[in-house]
Amino acid sequence: MKDLYLIYKNLTRKKTRLFLTCFAIFIAFLIFGSITALKGALNSGVEMSADNRLITVNKINFTQPLPYSYVNKVKSIEGIKDVSHANWFGGFYQEPANQIVTMAVDPETYFTVYDDLVVPEEQLSQWKSNRRGVLVGERIAKTFNWQIGDTIPMSSNIFSNKDGTQTWQLQIDGIFRGENEKADTGYMVFHYKYFMETQTWGGDNIGWLIVTTTDASLNQQVSDAIDESFANSAAETETSTEAAFNKAFIEQIGNIGLIIFGVVFMAFFTILVVVGNTMVLAIRERTNEIAVLKTLGFSSPRIFKMILIESCMLSFIGGLLGLGAAFVIVQGASQELSRFLPNLVLDQSIVLQALGYMLLLGLVTGIVPAVRALRLNIISGFQGA
Amino acid sequence: MSLISQSTAVIVMNVRSLPRRFWMSAAMVFASAVVVAILLAFLAMAKGFETTLQSAGSPDVAFFLRVSSGAELNSSMSNDQVNLLRNAPGIASDENGPLVSPELYVIVDGIKKSSQTKANIPLRGLGQQGIALRESFQLTQGRMFASGTNELIVGQSILNEFEGFELGSEIRSGKNSFTVVGIFTTGGNVFESELWADSRVIQNLYNRGSSYQSLRAKLTSPDNLEQIKAYIENDPRLNQDVQSEQSYFAEQGQGLSYMALFGRVISTIMALGALAGALNTMYTSVSDRSGEIATLRAIGFSHFSAFVGTMAEALVLAVIGGLVGSVAAFIFFDGLSAATLGGSFTQVVFQFELTTDLFIQGATLALIIGFLSGFFPAWRAARVPVIVAFQNGR
Numbered sequence: 200m201k202d203l204y205l206i207y208k209n210l211t212r213k214k215t216r217l218f219l220t221c222f223a224i225f226i227a228f229l230i231f232g233s234i235t236a237l238k239g240a241l242n243s244g245v246e247m248s249a250d251n252r253l254i255t256v257n258k259i260n261f262t263q264p265l266p267y268s269y270v271n272k273v274k275s276i277e278g279i280k281d282v283s284h285a286n287w288f289g290g291f292y293q294e295p296a297n298q299i300v301t302m303a304v305d306p307e308t309y310f311t312v313y314d315d316l317v318v319p320e321e322q323l324s325q326w327k328s329n330r331r332g333v334l335v336g337e338r339i340a341k342t343f344n345w346q347i348g349d350t351i352p353m354s355s356n357i358f359s360n361k362d363g364t365q366t367w368q369l370q371i372d373g374i375f376r377g378e379n380e381k382a383d384t385g386y387m388v389f390h391y392k393y394f395m396e397t398q399t400w401g402g403d404n405i406g407w408l409i410v411t412t413t414d415a416s417l418n419q420q421v422s423d424a425i426d427e428s429f430a431n432s433a434a435e436t437e438t439s440t441e442a443a444f445n446k447a448f449i450e451q452i453g454n455i456g457l458i459i460f461g462v463v464f465m466a467f468f469t470i471l472v473v474v475g476n477t478m479v480l481a482i483r484e485r486t487n488e489i490a491v492l493k494t495l496g497f498s499s500p501r502i503f504k505m506i507l508i509e510s511c512m513l514s515f516i517g518g519l520l521g522l523g524a525a526f527v528i529v530q531g532a533s534q535e536l537s538r539f540l541p542n543l544v545l546d547q548s549i550v551l552q553a554l555g556y557m558l559l560l561g562l563v564t565g566i567v568p569a570v571r572a573l574r575l576n577i578i579s580g581f582q583g584a
Numbered sequence: 585m586s587l588i589s590q591s592t593a594v595i596v597m598n599v600r601s602l603p604r605r606f607w608m609s610a611a612m613v614f615a616s617a618v619v620v621a622i623l624l625a626f627l628a629m630a631k632g633f634e635t636t637l638q639s640a641g642s643p644d645v646a647f648f649l650r651v652s653s654g655a656e657l658n659s660s661m662s663n664d665q666v667n668l669l670r671n672a673p674g675i676a677s678d679e680n681g682p683l684v685s686p687e688l689y690v691i692v693d694g695i696k697k698s699s700q701t702k703a704n705i706p707l708r709g710l711g712q713q714g715i716a717l718r719e720s721f722q723l724t725q726g727r728m729f730a731s732g733t734n735e736l737i738v739g740q741s742i743l744n745e746f747e748g749f750e751l752g753s754e755i756r757s758g759k760n761s762f763t764v765v766g767i768f769t770t771g772g773n774v775f776e777s778e779l780w781a782d783s784r785v786i787q788n789l790y791n792r793g794s795s796y797q798s799l800r801a802k803l804t805s806p807d808n809l810e811q812i813k814a815y816i817e818n819d820p821r822l823n824q825d826v827q828s829e830q831s832y833f834a835e836q837g838q839g840l841s842y843m844a845l846f847g848r849v850i851s852t853i854m855a856l857g858a859l860a861g862a863l864n865t866m867y868t869s870v871s872d873r874s875g876e877i878a879t880l881r882a883i884g885f886s887h888f889s890a891f892v893g894t895m896a897e898a899l900v901l902a903v904i905g906g907l908v909g910s911v912a913a914f915i916f917f918d919g920l921s922a923a924t925l926g927g928s929f930t931q932v933v934f935q936f937e938l939t940t941d942l943f944i945q946g947a948t949l950a951l952i953i954g955f956l957s958g959f960f961p962a963w964r965a966a967r968v969p970v971i972v973a974f975q976n977g978r
Contacts, residue, residue: 215867219860226857230850259758260691260704262657262929263790295652357658365652435758450701451931453924455629455843462625466854469618473861476611480868 202501206509209485217513220477224517224560225524227470228553232525233532234463235552236545241456243381243542244445249315250415251280253422254444255408258435262287264404265434270305276424278417279410283308286391286406289357292343299339300386301353302406303394312409315378322347322373330393332372336384340374347371353387358398367397381542410438471556474517475564478510482568489572490580503573510565511558518557522550590885594893598873599900605869609901612865615858616905616953617912619851620946624913626847627945628936629922633840636934637926640773641833643806645717646675648799648824655836655928656689656798657706663794665822672815674808675801683802685714688786691930692757692779694746696923703923705742706930707757707779709786717800718770726751726766731782734789737766739776741933745923749779760789774833774926777933800829836927855953862957866898870965877965878974891966898958899951906950913946914938 211217239246255273257263267284274282283305290301306327310318318326318334326332333353335345345351354366369389377384395403412421422438429436439447449456492502526545533543602609641647648669653659661669666686675682688709693702711731715721729735738749748755755762762781770776787794803809809826816822870877877890918938926932 216864219864219867223857223860223864226853226860230853230857257758260693262691262704263758289658291652295654354652356653356655357660431759433759447702450696450699451703451925453696453703453931454698454922455924458625458629458920458922459843459846462622463850466618466622466850469615470854470857470861473611473615473858476607477861477864477868480608 202505202508206505206512209505209509210513213481216477216481220474220481220513221517221520223470223474223477224514225521227467227474228518228521228557229525229528230463230470231467231553231556232522232545232549233528234460234467235549236525236529236543238460239546239549240543241449241452244383244449245442247315247377247379247382247542248441248445249411250440250442251412251418252312252441253410253412253418253425253438254441255410255422255425255436255438256444257407258426258437261407263434264406265408265436267403267405269408269429269434269436270405272428273408273410273425276421276428278412278414278421278424280413281308281311281411283312283409284391284405284407285309285388285409286394286404287357288353288389288394289355290353290387291356292351292353295354295356298356299353301355302386302388303391304388305391309388309409310375312411315382316375316384317378318373318375326372329370329372330390331368331370333369333387333389334373334375335371335387337374337376338385339387340371345371347373353389358394358400361397361399367394381544381546383542408436409441471560475560478513478564479567482506482510482565483571486571486575486580489575490577493575493577493580499573499575503569506569506572507562507565510569511561514557514561514564518553518560522553587886587888590889591892594880594885594889595896597876598869598893598897601873601876602897602901605865605872608865608868612862612898612901612957613905613908615861616902616950617909619855619858619953620906620909620950621913621916622854623847623851623949624910624938624942624946625917625936626851627844627942628913628917628920628938630840630844630847631939631942632922632934632937633843633924633932634837635937636772636932637774637833637837637839638830639771640775641828641830642717642719643828643830644803645829646801646803646809646812646826647829647832648801648826649797649832651823651825653825656687657691657928657930659797661686661796661799661824663796665824666796666799668819668822669799669801669816669824672801672812674803674805674811676804680713683713683717685710685717685800686783686796687714687798687800688783688790688792689797689928690786690790692755694742694931695748696931697745697747698923703746704925704930705746705779706777706928707736707781707786709781709783711783714783714800715780717802718775720769720771720773721775722769724767724769726764729765729781732784733782734760734762734785735765736762736779736781737768738764739778739780740767740769741772741776741923742779743767745921745931745933755779757789772935774836774932774934777923777926777931799824839927840924851949855949859953859957862898862902862953863960865901866894866957866961867964869897870894870961873965874968875974877968878970881970882974887966891962894962894965895955895958898961899954902950902954902957903947905953906947909950910943910946 257265270284286303288301291298326334349371350368352366353369359365412418425438426436529545649659670682670684690707691704692707694705696703743749753764812826816824917936920936923931923933
């Protein structure tokens, strides 16, 4: 008890310094928390992928179409559970700047292959029977405050409607959400058939196939079988797991991400080094007092412990406040940015990492002066003053 | 003694006593250096991207896309529309007719050298007139593609950043294959991140019939755009947006401007953290020198000189930090080559670019840190009563 009082007194002896040091640690962990959450959001597509889901795209590039006949051809391949397909619509709402990921899909199978998305049964069957219907992801519905039953004008930056406009009037039949809170629900899906019948180019192309295998161990076998069956045709395919596909997509953004996160983490460590330096010097100033404590009969291990607790407390006060602020910011931003960054979450693993760094900071900055104090000879302690 | 000579004496004394507080001072220099380097890294990235795109656009080339398609990749126009636009008013012509270039824009895969991963590369289909419209175009190796053949020429940036585009290589795209017959440069702008082939060949190989995606036209004067807009509006068969090529690329160049914003926010927050560290340093410096300060004040030095002395120390440290940060940013980031997704969903290769303007912003930030971290401790140094200062400095 007495020790705690002493630690408290030591911590608060210079209020300005205490405040400044805590503030610097606060900033460091604020940055750490927010940036790690941002990084996690960018990578969540990979993390959230089902391990038995495969994506088949045109070998030239995923922006090139595939013939519709591939859907049925693929179905007969052994090891495949379900097959679905999707087309990129290039959707925007009212203004071209309001881009919304919109896909034309097969209503019968889309939510079978994406079984980690949840749609109430009656909404799903209503949508299946309404060819102008659209199912909207929870996040996007929240962003625009859309309700079931609303009719929304969705425009395309690629396709034209046969009625001479570039806009389709779609009716919201339901709202889907993810089983996991990090699942991406920032998009909408409508009927492939309706899309093909109403757009000016017609044709029967699909954008890509989504295939589930009966078991993840068959992934390689199935993807080889799919690609082989279309080898040397006019539209060769390339099949990869959903995770690999998403990862490749993120990597298109390129080394920019690497540079940014590298730079920011460097910033985080810089602050820790600067603060650590201050903390070490602050305790070193007290050599004289430590000698007094020793004279009064405080044992060396006891002083050692007190110094370590002091530096750890300092680190945790600033760090936890910073992490808390990061949490508030991330919560706020995830509402605002849900359309662009659907998976902005400061989750448990980030908190654990941050706690680890706080402990490390406390220990590293405490250990040098603590060891000095442990070894300190009373006489030389007084001489130094 | 005048104020100036008093202050000079104190400044010299403070600066010369810096080694005594070496670790504290080094921490402040370090903090200020990193904040400046981070700001410069983000700004250089946004700047480089912007320059690469902006320098591609010409003010006297009109650029046509289908309404609200936003980027070449999404746009489309029929051959009939192209022919109608060819006759629009205000377009320059030579002995072969109007100087217009209908173009196609498809995406093929390339393997990035740095990460060994696939990335989208634009393959542009164009003709002789299209090449003539790019005034900075120059072949550096090989020759032009022959029309009607599966030959293509490769931009210098693609050659640098992606695998397998050397002169003479075979490039496969689905069932089609192309031969690289030339390497070109356009002075470092975004066109160097492209592959160019004959537009008729692309129409054929990618099932585009006789349609195109975008159209460029040389204007007799940049003021003719209004006339052309009116022409399009009066013809119901046309549904194109027209703007100068310069304004199109200026818009696309804003793609990474959020990076600059993000960089400013991060470095401002960082600067607050660094400021806290710097203030600690300066308060320590004042308490370390409190004996000296008291002595000086006792022998008649003014409040002002104590203030100026501390202030100068803070500024010197912050400026050294700023210099170190700028040099580090220059060494690590200037000219750094990066490739990222641009507005057309394809890779844009660009170089980080540190301009004088950016260095000035970095220096300003260092000075602000120096000023703020010096001001409050200097105030304390000037105000502490002589007796108290002697007691503290005992």
